Amino acid sequence: MAITTDDKLESKETQRPQSQSPHERPPSYSANEAEQPPLELKLDLGSIPPSVTTVTRDQCIAHLKFLAVLADLRDVISSDDGLFGIFDSEADRFPDSLNEARARIREKRWAVYVARAVHRYTTWWSVGLPRSRQMATIGDLESANYGDIVRCDTLVAWSPENLPPLDILMVWHSHSLNPRSFLEDCIRYGKMSTWRTGFPWKVIDSCIDNRTMEYRVSEEAQQLFEKKLQFKWNNLDNPPVKEVECPRCKKVNAVPWTEARFGETVANAFRFGDGYADNNFEKKCLNCQHIIDHGRLKVAKFRRDLQATLQQNLPMPGSFTNLYGVPEGSQATKNNPRFTSMMFPTRLVKATGKDLSSFTDGRVDWCQNIDQLRERLEEKLRDRTYIFSANGGVNTKILKPTEKVHFRRMMSRYWDNLDPFALDLVGAVVRQGTFVEKMDQIDWLHSPAVFETMDRIIKKYEVFFKIMLDNPNNMAVPTLDVDLAWHTHQLSPPRYYNHSISNAKPNCMPIFIDHDDKVDEEKLSDGFAWTSKMYRRATDGGIYSECTCWYCEATRTPDLYDRLIAVGSVSRARDAADQLHSRPDISSDPNKNPHISAHNAIRPASLYAPTARPNTIQLLRLKSNYQKAARRAEKRAGKDGRARSGSKSSDRGPVADPYYMPYAYGYPIMVPYYAPYMADPCINSDTYACNPGCMNITVGAAGNCCAGTCSKFFLRDSRSIEWF
Template sequence: MALLSPGRLAALHQMGATETRVLQDKPSDSYERGYAEDVDHIIPSPTLFDSLRDQHLVPDDMPAISQCATHLELLEVFHSLRNRVIQSRYLDNAFNIHPSKRIVYHRKHRRQKKVGKELRDTGFEGRREEKWKYYLNIATARFEQWIQGIDTAMNDLEIPPCGRKVLPPLDVLVVWHAFLLNPADFKEYCLKKRLQHVQKIIFPWREIHEAIDSTTWRFTVPADQAGWILQTTLLEPDLLHTLTEDSHINYLARDLLRNLSESRWYNLAANLRQANDRQSAFMQTIHAAINNQIEHRPLVENVQRQCIFVDKMHAHRWIRSPAVQGTLTRAVDKYENFLELFRLYPNKFLVPTLDVDLVWHTHQCSAELYRGFVVDRVGRFINHEDNISRGTLDTGFTSTEEWYQLRFGEQYQVCLCWYCEAILSAVEEEEVKDGGSWEAVDVEEIVERVGEEVEFCRDLEISRQKGRRLPRWKHGAGV
């Protein structure tokens, strides 16, 4: 089909990238602009998440489109969280990270008095990024506290392996999510720690979606669950808020935070005498993070490796694409084919495309369901490793692409930008209307119509990020 030829897709992709850069400099003047509450063109559509209501009644074999969409939302939350940690000036002070002052003196003429000039500390921003690692050290200590508490609660209180009760604080969710994406390691950890129930947890996609503000990408644990977490596991429900804004707790923890960044010994007992129960529990968690940094390193590295995937998802921003429904539908279909390749080529090393990897990650987040499904479908358990060398991945990807095309007669690696995905979705819709035939499809009309909608959606997202007034969609236009 000419529309989907590599040359045409490349041209569309380049056009999309160019328009994005233009919009970032200056918003389009094609639309009226209003405030958020006046804008009725919502992306993603709330209907995309409708099937989350039924996920705990009859868990789908394959990951649901709504679960994949929630996963995209969650990755945006992770991206936002890391930026807020790195940009926090309070944490700069808490971890003793400051720009180094260096002054050089010079004079233009021999008789002129020397003038001092302060040089910019070019390494300061790099040192600020170290705060993310310190934050993850605390998060990992809290994760171990949470997972032990949840496992005990599931046993003693008969808490079901799904629903709001298994929704953790955001920092714990970051660590848990990355750990689940290394399923063999997670199973070994559960055996080592004698955790009997947590592998049965169905990842709480519905509760995660409800906890996310998709305008700001903030995550808020509901008040009743926050209280339950504090009572059951002694964990504050929002680590970043506690570190930066809860003055009743963080003033005692400030010295501990500095010790975390400098690996110094700390006399905890002397300071606990002046702390109340909540302060004491929080300080002991940070103290555990200091003492167990070597033991926690693999979990911290899990999260740091996943940051690469988070950044890729943020760059594609599928969750804001007008074609997100079609993108995720096609990704689930490709993932099912990808699993079929594992069955057909049991001794081969297979590498997913980015969209397939998103669905694969979504599937693995419910550990026991994933394990049972792939054993039944493929005939063996398929582990997922995220620390494989670049060269091995490139070689494996080339082979996977060849086998995929040979088996399914379809292109494996395709352009996944908004333009290409939106046009493909529109063509598929027209084919359905025309009984599966694309000969009657008006390609030029589709390209023009989709181009207008993609331009609008890009403008909408960039305006939202920049805090500008949002464009209003022209009624009667678009898909």
């Protein structure tokens, strides 16, 4: 008999009063919103599309169905009063900030659930996934044919009987949407058959009920999973503790996942919890009384990788691809500069191995966090003897810029990352949640024109991808519709990889286009404006974002750059933009429109307060255009009774500016000057063990930016790199 993955939660929901429904949504414009009908979509997910095809419309629709299931999962978990000992009644202590307090409580439940899901995914990755080859060694990387490692001959035979639970699929999904990191982890751990097979859309889609939008597998499949991994199928049926090894005595301690305490203020909600998934985890080892905390566990993670390098000849993380994200062997040339730079972190660690082994030994506790490890390594980088040794005595003793980038890439695996992967997967899932929510709000799935919409999106995405390939020095920013196709493309890793490197710009090295997991919100805004201009050029005046919100209108305001384009194209673009307000297929609700996709927007720690941000020319111009667009919307509302946000239906009444009142977990939260390119107000850094919504760029800080983006570079040609 088929059962759902959330039977336990469903039984709870039948006992919950109407007012505590876990599927509570932001208020709709219609008081009598009809229940959505069951989907009747026949998708072709089995045939192999031509090699030149980026993604198919059926794959995009299957992706939308999966995202809808994830959205429901988050609603159910975050709304379960009392789950993980976190109660809704805590919010009653803050009547002046009741909605924000409720949102923080829901966020904390979801944060703990995701941390548990990542733990389960880690075990499934190790035990549940087949290994197509042994872990890559330094010898493998040094071979001339190392680049052929992406050509795996085996596939994973996915079926409904061997699919994992939904929470593990969710983490796998977010892991894959960081393509360079996912490729590195697959190479490092010998999971190239998983990389080549990609996300099994046909099998996953067959397990999603079109009526209830639930992920279902057979009872036999669940029992098989539990027997192999020694986990319960349902995340919530597993113990409330995690086993953590003491860095000093190596004894295993059972520590609680969370001991969440809301605190005295909403601003500092859950800052002082000391469970494993909390911000301030700290426990004493029951055997040796040694302090165990996140800082020491990150050092222990580095030490394990260090010992694997010294004893098993395994490369250090961050050493598996060149600066362009491509695995590149020595090519029978001993002094290949890209290869030597790629191997620099591993060779430096081997050269300093004896000292680092002593320094990171948990028994002496000299190194307690990554800041102290960074300082020690910087001492070695200032010693030319080590640089000379790391370069095999061939290159100069001066540290090259490319070697700095690779070294910093290696360290980014430890700065704010407790997982054995190339990135913090808890943060990846949480940031991806913003995109999941937007897709759920737009709800293309229930549109009668969903197939035509997907065809239009794919054509738009192909233009976007060409913009990225032709302009590797610039950051192209997708709209939500483009991002759907981009994400779907990335979930077929070999197809995405081959499409990326085979269409590289002439006279440049092949580049594996990455999907930046963390981007400064101000740079995201600038990148979106630039992308809009390039799209108009590529399509002869086409509109990149059809959203009618104030921000998207602001980016459509012609400026000095636009005047360089032919006057006719600018005029057509302006006329087309004005006509958006009268089109029946453009929603009056900005949350239903595909404006900028900002799920990866983060806020640098040194610029955390909006008032502390520099008043750059770009930011001032954006604010000016934003205010002009707002005034135009007000005039339209006065003339024909439309809502301020561009609503075309006067019977709905005025609608509050959605960028001053975003919805966080179903509750409206007032945020001064919030725009769609800004960091998600739902993410509160104090809720997590590793901060998913911020990076530290202050001088001397360890930082937690995504791999390879700390030192920005751009390519002039295949032979030079310019730094800034």
